[in-house]
Structures are given as C-alpha cells and as structure tokens.
Amino acid sequence: MATVTQILQERLQNALQAVGIKSDEPLQLAPTMDPRHGDYQTNAAMVMGKKVKENPRTLASRIVANLSTKGIGPPPEVAGPGFINFRISPEFLAHRVHELALDKRLGVEPVAAPKTIVIDFSSPNIAKPMHVGHIRSTNLGDALARVARFLGHQVITDNHLGDWGTQFGKVIYGWKRLLNRATLDSDPMEELVRIYREADAAAEKDPEILGECRRELVKLQEGDIENRRIWQRCVDLSKAEFSKNYDLLGVRFDFQLGESFYNAELPGVVQELQDRGLAEASEGAIVVWDHELSDDPFIVRKSDGGFGYATTDVATIEYRYRQWHADAVWYVVGAPQNLHFQQLFSLTRRLGYDLDLQHIAFGSILGEDRKLMRTRSGESVPLRALLEEAVGRATAIVAEKNPELSERERSAIGRIVGIGAIKYADLSQHRMTDYVFSWDKMLSLQGNTAPYLQNAYVRSRSIFRKLDAAFVAPSSVELGEEPELALTKKILQFPDVVPAILDGFKPNILANYLYELAAQFHGFYESCPVLSAEPVKRETRLLLCDVFARLLQTGLDLLGIQVPDKM
Secondary structure, eight states: OOOHHHHHHHHHHHHHHHTTOOOOSOOOEEEOSSGGGOSEEEOHHHHHHHHHTOOHHHHHHHHHHTOOOTTTOSOOEEETTTEEEEOOOHHHHHHHHHHHHTOTTTTOOOOSSOOEEEEEOOOOBTTSOOBGGGHHHHHHHHHHHHHHHHTTOEEEEEOOOBOOSTHHHHHHHHHHHHOOHHHHHHOHHHHHHHHHHHHHHHHHHOHHHHHHHHHHHHHHHTTOHHHHHHHHHHHHHHHHHHHHHHHHHTOOOSBOOOGGGGGGGHHHHHHHHHHTTSOEEETTEEEEOOTTTOSSOEEEEOTTSOOOHHHHHHHHHHHHHHHSOOSEEEEEOOGGGHHHHHHHHHHHHHTTOOOEEEEEOOOOEEOTTSSBOBOTTSSBOBHHHHHHHHHHHHHHHHHHHOTTSOHHHHHHHHHHHHHHHHHHHHHTSOTTOOEEOOHHHHTOSSSSSHHHHHHHHHHHHHHHTTSSSOOOOOSOOOOOSHHHHHHHHHHTTHHHHHHHTTTTTOHHHHHHHHHHHHHHHHHHHHHSOSTTSOHHHHHHHHHHHHHHHHHHHHHHHHTTOOOOSOO
C-alpha cells in the first residue's frame, strides 16, 4: 500500500506538471514539526522556484491552485516564504489506518530491487574477551541487518574474527610454558589473556624469549601440527565465550569467517596487485599509493614478508563478491578506521569491482566522567559483566515493582528489560555521537528509554486480556477525538520511517519515532476510555491499540529488542 507521503507526493508532482515544471528528483514532503501548520509540509515551491527563477510564494500559489486533495483533505495552504501545508481529513486517516491494520507488514512495502548485502560487524579478537567497545558495532550491525531483511534485501551477516597475527606467537609460547589448566577450564578467557600478557612482558625484557615467540609464530604459519592445535583450541574457546554474549544480545551470524580463512589467498592478492601495476615495492614492503587520500601507504606485504589486515580485507572483498555475489558490503567499524576503509574502497574500485562499499562508523561510549568507559583499574569494561549487570539491575527493579511474580518470571522479564535498555540507549543515539553510559537513565520508566516503550506495549496488550474473545478488526473505523487522530497520524508514519533508516544508516530515526509514538499512545490511553466506550468507538479504539502494539513490537524487534508480556 502507498504511504500517505507517497500519495501526497504524487498529487504534488501532478500539480507541478500542470504549471509546466518537471522534476526528476523526489520532492521533499514530511510531517510538520508543529501541528498548527497542518499535518504534512513541502518546500517544493522554494526549491523549484530557485531553478525556474520564480518567486517561491507565487509559485506555491500556482501549485496549490492545480493541486487536487480530493479524498485526502481540504485544499493545501501556502505559508511563509513558500511552504505548502497539507491537512488530512479524519475520514482519510480512518481509511488508511484500517488498511494498515489489515496488512501483516504494517504498510511497509518490500524494496522494488532487492540487493545481496554483506554486513561485517562485531569482529572481536581471538584470545581476548569482548569488552564495552564491541557494543556499538554489534548492536548497530544487527539492527541494520534486521531492517534490511525486513525491507526484502538478502542479507549475509559475517563476524570477521581477528584470529590470526603476530600475537599468537606469544599466546602459543605462554600456552606451552605458563598455562594453568584448572583456570583454563574455569575461566578460559582470563587465562588466555594472562598467558599472553606474561609472555609479552617477558619478551619485552628478554630478547631470547622474544625470539622464541617469533619462532612459535613461524611454526604456526608453516602449519606445525602442535601449534595449529593450540591455535585452534584458542579459537574454539574464544568463540564459545563470544557466543554467551551474542546469546544474551539475541545476535546471530550467518558466517564467522576469521582472518585465517583467507591466508592461502594473500600471496595471490599481492601478486595480482603487482601484475596490474597497482602495488609497488617501497622500503622492502609492497604498498599501494593513493596520494589523493593520504601520503601514508596501504601496505599489502610487510618488509618482513608478512601480510597485514589490509591484504586480508582485499581477499575478503574478492571472496564476498565471487562466492556470495554481493552487491554491497557494509563495514560497521569505529570511526578511527576511516582512512583504512577509504584506501581499501579506492583500491577495490581500481580493481574493477562493481560494489557498493560503505564504512558505517560510530562514536564512543563514555563513562560518567565523560572519558572512555573503563574499569577502576583502567581496563576496558568486559562486555559479559556489563550485560549481566544490566540483567541483574533490571530484575531487581521488576521484583520491587511486582513482588507477586515468580522468580522465573522476574528473571525472564529482567533479561528482556535489561538487555533492551542497553541496546536502546545505544541505538537511540546518532551513531556518530559519543554518549554517556548511565544505568539510572537507561533503566528509567520515564523518558526516551526501552523500559518506557516496553511498558507502553504491556499497557496496550493488557486491554485485550480483559476481552471475552479474541479481537477481530472491525469492517470500518471512525475517528473523531483529537487523541485518536494524533495517534493515527503517528501510526501512519511508520511505513515512511523504516526505509529511511538505511539512508545514512541511522536506527536512531526508528528509536525516536517509536518514542514519539509511545508518547502519543499514552496521551490517547489517558484521554480515551477503550473498553467502556460505546460500541463503535470501542471497536475503533481497540483497533488503534492493537495496531499500536503490533507496530511497537515490530519496531523494537528491528532494533533487536524484545517486549515482555508483563512488567
């Protein structure tokens, strides 16, 4: 079904043609910020006025004179320097919300030309615990994958693990000489970090130990059976620990192909780059230059003959293009890696790959001192501890407010609320914003938080538990009171909001919309009795409650957030 915006845009386009103006670009039209100015507004006359050199207000008047809003509302109005304001009739709103209520997709049409999109996100390093810094990549990547799938794209999620590199020489050295088997069984990540740190410290002090670490690395790279076994054990233990975080977050990957997966391809990548004249020798290394981007080289083979993640990333793109037939690859990686991806994408274009490559950068999570969030000892906060604390805090709040719930119910609700609070606090921010992590704020039932939205869902569904039979949508809807109209107008914006998320990769658009929607619902709930209303109003209001609940649940699910039945 066409959205309200699309219907108005079509009428506006027809009016422009009627006054002799052709526009090849989509005309901007959006809900008004202030309802006193109507329901929707466009600056099309101001934009086109500049192009045709006509006074915008005069042009707006000519457009309005040729613009039919029959069946939608009263004639539009010209305001200010040339804005055109639309008001939507209650009858049109009633018809549209009834159509949306009967649509399983809540009015969101699949894209006309679906793409195969690979989304590369999270990407922790093997033998190191996940920490607070992994939250944004994981949440953002998962949300974008959910939205893209909902819109009809074929999405492939890939957790590109850091499972290869020079650090494994020290890990293997530590495994052979420093390992505590009991600690490895009880807390494998802590033990892997300990042996690496001790080996690293020893190598710093003793050149002979450093040499041994390097020899262990060479043996690994040459396929030594024992060293490969130790490396694989580190990978398996790490992935098992990572999966506990992903299970808590409700995140799944289609693939977890680490850097090691591409090792065999790296010499060929470098050779191809040299054969095609894209790479050259420089100070013993093989590098790619792009002086328009930077005077720093893109190193594809180090002076010692080793390969870095630049080479691996080229091989990874080639694999995703050839094996998965990707149309687009999105990298959800922190902003400090911006230059690396600019160089990578530039090289990919020079290699001739027809791919939409995007670096989806993001800001940092700060502690309440507005510095990078760390433990008291100065280390990054472990992700697992953070998630478990969120669940614990939320469970305590649920128990305090609902002591009659069973322990099992409290635990289930606490998990949903706690994890949802962390995700929403992250995704409701513009992705490039650094934000301050605050338990009190994110777990509050007031304000722009997940618990506030989840409570609105619980409130709406509680109405239906009081019915004698399952709710069936009425054959028609009648809207009259202002809170009904306001809620309906906000509901009808959903089909426009979801596609807009991928324009700039901004889940915060959806989060903030859901918050505004919940606020409208609370106003409706307080002002408009549902079950005690006379029959026609009762059925209309039940439909609004049902659509609201379904839409809120769908919207939160696109952000990777669940809703509880009780709170």
